[in-house]
Amino acid sequence: MTVALIDYGAGNVPSVERALQKLGVTPRRVTRPDELACASAIVLPGVGHYAAIIRALDAQNLRRPLIESLSRGTPFLGICLGLQALYAASEEAPSLSGLGVLTGAVKSLPPTVKLPHMGWNRLRILSPSPVLEGISDADYFYFAHTFAAATTAETSVAACDYGEPFTAVLQRANVFATQFHPEKSGAAGARLLQNFLRLAA
Amino acid sequence: MSLARRIIPCLDTDGARVVKGVNFVGLRDAGDPAELAARYNAEGADELIVLDIAASRDRRPTFLETIRRVATELAIPLTAGGGIRSLEDARSVVRAGADKVAVNTAAVERPELISELSAEFGAQAVVLAIDAKLAKSAAAPHWDVRVRGGRDSAKLSAPLWAQRGVELGAGEILLTSMDRDGTQAGFDVSLTSAISRTVSVPVIASGGAKTPEHFAQVFSEGAADAALAASIFHDGVQSIRSLKQFLAAQGIEVRFPC
Numbered sequence: 001m002t003v004a005l006i007d008y009g010a011g012n013v014p015s016v017e018r019a020l021q022k023l024g025v026t027p028r029r030v031t032r033p034d035e036l037a038c039a040s041a042i043v044l045p046g047v048g049h050y051a052a053i054i055r056a057l058d059a060q061n062l063r064r065p066l067i068e069s070l071s072r073g074t075p076f077l078g079i080c081l082g083l084q085a086l087y088a089a090s091e092e093a094p095s096l097s098g099l100g101v102l103t104g105a106v107k108s109l110p111p112t113v114k115l116p117h118m119g120w121n122r123l124r125i126l127s128p129s130p131v132l133e134g135i136s137d138a139d140y141f142y143f144a145h146t147f148a149a150a151t152t153a154e155t156s157v158a159a160c161d162y163g164e165p166f167t168a169v170l171q172r173a174n175v176f177a178t179q180f181h182p183e184k185s186g187a188a189g190a191r192l193l194q195n196f197l198r199l200a201a
Numbered sequence: 202m203s204l205a206r207r208i209i210p211c212l213d214t215d216g217a218r219v220v221k222g223v224n225f226v227g228l229r230d231a232g233d234p235a236e237l238a239a240r241y242n243a244e245g246a247d248e249l250i251v252l253d254i255a256a257s258r259d260r261r262p263t264f265l266e267t268i269r270r271v272a273t274e275l276a277i278p279l280t281a282g283g284g285i286r287s288l289e290d291a292r293s294v295v296r297a298g299a300d301k302v303a304v305n306t307a308a309v310e311r312p313e314l315i316s317e318l319s320a321e322f323g324a325q326a327v328v329l330a331i332d333a334k335l336a337k338s339a340a341a342p343h344w345d346v347r348v349r350g351g352r353d354s355a356k357l358s359a360p361l362w363a364q365r366g367v368e369l370g371a372g373e374i375l376l377t378s379m380d381r382d383g384t385q386a387g388f389d390v391s392l393t394s395a396i397s398r399t400v401s402v403p404v405i406a407s408g409g410a411k412t413p414e415h416f417a418q419v420f421s422e423g424a425a426d427a428a429l430a431a432s433i434f435h436d437g438v439q440s441i442r443s444l445k446q447f448l449a450a451q452g453i454e455v456r457f458p459c
Contacts, residue, residue: 012300014272014296014298015272015298015300018272018273018298019276022276047300047322047323047325047326048321048322048323048325048326049320049323052323111401114401114402114403114426115401115402116324116325116372116373116402116403117204118325118372118373118402118403118426119204119205119207119247119403119426119427120204120205120207120247120456121203121204121205122203140205140456142277142278144278144300144325144326144372145325146324146325161203162204181278183276184276184277184278184300185276185277186242186276186277186458187276187458189276190276
């Protein structure tokens with residue numbers, strides 16, 4: 001099993017790497033398009049500004065091969081910005097085009113709550129998903145974001161409520177993503193990563 | 202709303218070892234940072250903050266190694282601060298494994314540093330640390346911002362500086378009461394409340410914690426989003442788990458590790 005960890009300089013690449021290593025998998029840090037083709041699973045971490053992830057994926061020519069891998073059925077896990085990048089656009093950088101794997105735009109959470117949404121919050125599980133096995137509405141996960149994707153019946157498997165409901169975990173076929181940081185979410189986060197790795201094996 | 206209030210142990214280090222003192226003076230050894238980090242991670246700490254209180258240039262590589270050792274032990278977020286004066290300083294601690302960077306004196310001296318960090322790492326990774334002290338001698342009492350480890354006045358009002366910091370791109374405020382720090386007399390609830398109700402970002406209350414009641418009070422009356430303490434955790438006076446059990450019984454939402 002080769003887990004490709006897309007390395008475009010995002011701050012949480014080392015943390016995700018450490019979290020996977022603790023589960024017995026040493027991912028391969030990927031920076032070039034040709035390295036994606038042979039991956040048995042792909043993890044796209046991210047933290048910070050939407051423009052950073054989109055510009056970096058384009059600068060490293062990773063956009064097209066990544067979309068191709070997803071349509072070939074390679075299990076994919078996007079984390080935080082790695083979830084947001086899947087959409088067509090984001091309010092955070094309106095002039096940029098996202099990967100467009102999912103339709104719609106990522107929007108700011110409402111100013112009625114303190115932003116960023118930072119800290120440990122619970123999920124509202126909407127439908128079963130292999131990555132949510134052993135995880136319940138009682139588990140807490142670590143969030144650190146201001147922008148989020150609205151929930152949809154087709155893709156959202158877990159929501160979180162902060163100011164308004166938003167997509168906390170999504171799945172469409174082989175494509176999974178979390179708005180929270182499983183690599184920073186203690187034992188519950190490790191369980192989700194373990195669930196994902198099982199899909200890749 | 203189910204966003205939990207956070208309990209954050211703080212490791213004040215001289216670069217290599219955890220140290221402790223009262224009102225920033227009289228330091229003594231309190232243990233190995235990586236060992237304490239592993240313990241707090243297991244006990245249910247929600248985050249960890251590591252500060253280099255010496256913050257001297259020649260000790261920098263030692264502090265970066267400390268961050269690396271601490272980060273390896275954690276499955277929770279890590280904030281690093283102390284002596285971060287430039288974007289390059291911040292990059293080095295992030296590369297070493299910190300998720301967030303805390304800035305204090307350097308941000309007062311050059312506020313654009315906050316914007317630079319926010320542009321590079323995102324607001325969620327930028328913590329503005331403010332050391333505040335009640336200035337009673339002035340015509341009107343107010344909370345004065347202190348810099349250089351609390352030695353000097355920045356001649357800024359803490360609520361205004363917090364507000365400005367948020368406008369510049371800080372995603373969180375770490376608010377230390379210099380009047381309470383090391384006293385174990387309880388958090389400064391009025392200071393915390395004043396800032397927390399002013400700014401639109403989360404506020405971490407710091408300084409003066411001893412009893413579980415102190416934490417309950419700063420969450421309820423002080424409107425703190427998180428509370429930080431050091432020596433009561435290091436000395437084993439207060440376990441994180443029993444603290445959280447107390448808070449949960451008071452109806453304050455906290456996270457228990459599974």
